[in-house]
Amino acid sequence: MITVLGATGNVGSQVVRDLLAAGVRVRAVARTVDRAAAGSEPWPGDMGDPAFLRRAFDGADAAFVLLPFDVTAPDHASHQARLGSSVVAALHDAGVPRVVALSSLGAEVPGGPDLSATGYLGSLHEQEGRLATLDARVTVVRPGLFLESFLHSAEAVRTHGVHADSIDPEVALPMVATRDVGRAAAAALLASSAPGVVEVQGAADRTVPEVVAALGPALGVPGATYVRVPDTEMEELLQEAGLSADVARLHVAMNRAFNAGRVRAHGPRGDVTGVLTVQEWAAGVAS
Numbered sequence: 440m441i442t443v444l445g446a447t448g449n450v451g452s453q454v455v456r457d458l459l460a461a462g463v464r465v466r467a468v469a470r471t472v473d474r475a476a477a478g479s480e481p482w483p484g485d486m487g488d489p490a491f492l493r494r495a496f497d498g499a500d501a502a503f504v505l506l507p508f509d510v511t512a513p514d515h516a517s518h519q520a521r522l523g524s525s526v527v528a529a530l531h532d533a534g535v536p537r538v539v540a541l542s543s544l545g546a547e548v549p550g551g552p553d554l555s556a557t558g559y560l561g562s563l564h565e566q567e568g569r570l571a572t573l574d575a576r577v578t579v580v581r582p583g584l585f586l587e588s589f590l591h592s593a594e595a596v597r598t599h600g601v602h603a604d605s606i607d608p609e610v611a612l613p614m615v616a617t618r619d620v621g622r623a624a625a626a627a628l629l630a631s632s633a634p635g636v637v638e639v640q641g642a643a644d645r646t647v648p649e650v651v652a653a654l655g656p657a658l659g660v661p662g663a664t665y666v667r668v669p670d671t672e673m674e675e676l677l678q679e680a681g682l683s684a685d686v687a688r689l690h691v692a693m694n695r696a697f698n699a700g701r702v703r704a705h706g707p708r709g710d711v712t713g714v715l716t717v718q719e720w721a722a723g724v725a726s
């Protein structure tokens with residue numbers, strides 16, 4: 440039996456599907472489990488509650504874990520540390536022998552003062568450190584930028600024909616569909632042995648304008664364009680969209696890390712057979 444956190448999310452739902460297809464029993468953990476895949480065992484509860492998680496992990500041969508965001512958190516690092524500590528304490532207490540953790544490219548870089556070096560990713564660096572204290576076989580899955588993160592601006596693209604962000608339009612980044620991140624995590628869970636770090640780089644490095652050019656037509660806006668906005672303005676736009684000031688600051692700090700090349704893959708891209716290209720992903724969004 441494998442316990443999957445974030446089982447209704449982008450990555451976790453794919454992990455659940457792949458494990459069920461392989462004939463594995465799955466406990467599907469989320470606060471709201473209505474959307475948990477048929478065939479999984481729904482485990483409703485909050486990851487911030489270590490006693491609940493301890494029960495969810497009890498008897499598991501392996502676990503898939505992640506650090507979900509709360510974009511409204513007034514202090515993002517504290518929120519992530521609270522959830523991350525709860526996960527690691529429960530894994531430890533339940534004695535789960537095998538753990539696959541969703542992390543990110545760039546999580547190997549220390550966050551520095553106020554997580555200014557890599558923004559959100561600094562919390563994933565801290566979490567990788569906590570996971571390393573476990574007496575368990577741990578694999579951290581480090582994907583590039585999720586293509587699904589572009590869907591947060593779908594409404595702005597439809598209304599104004601524009602995707603705005605502070606990433607340099609010339610910088611090509613590993614862009615990944617979350618389907619392929621979930622597949623990589625499930626493969627690591629199902630393997631008899633997996634490396635300590637699995638990078639998921641997607642089919643190719645792409646710039647933000649390239650992604651917007653593919654996504655625009657899928658959203659019915661063929662002429663959609665990318666507009667790079669200055670850091671301070673981007674923070675203001677994100678706060679207007681409902682993010683806390685701290686989360687907005689960390690988003691822009693992460694973008695600065697992208698622009699400076701601090702978030703990058705270290706290994707070869709590997710075989711990309713069957714990996715979704717940006718165009719294939721956008722076609723899926725359209726349908």
Ligand SMILES: NC(=O)c1ccc[n+]([C@@H]2O[C@H](COP(=O)([O-])OP(=O)(O)OC[C@H]3O[C@@H](n4cnc5c(N)ncnc54)[C@H](OP(=O)(O)O)[C@@H]3O)[C@@H](O)[C@H]2O)c1
Pocket residue numbers: 444445446447448449450451468469470471472484485486487505506507508541542543544563582583584585586588617
């Ligand atoms: N966005 C990117 O480009 C990117 C790149 C690299 C890595 N990452 C990592 O990927 C993570 C996001 O993965 P994702 O896109 O699969 O997430 P997602 O789609 O936002 O799903 C989050 C999942 O976690 C559950 N959840 C949230 N808060 C919870 C809580 N307090 N207790 C229990 N369950 C909770 C959610 O269900 P409920 O809400 O019902 O609880 C949902 O199942 C990020 O947090 C980051 O660490 C992201």
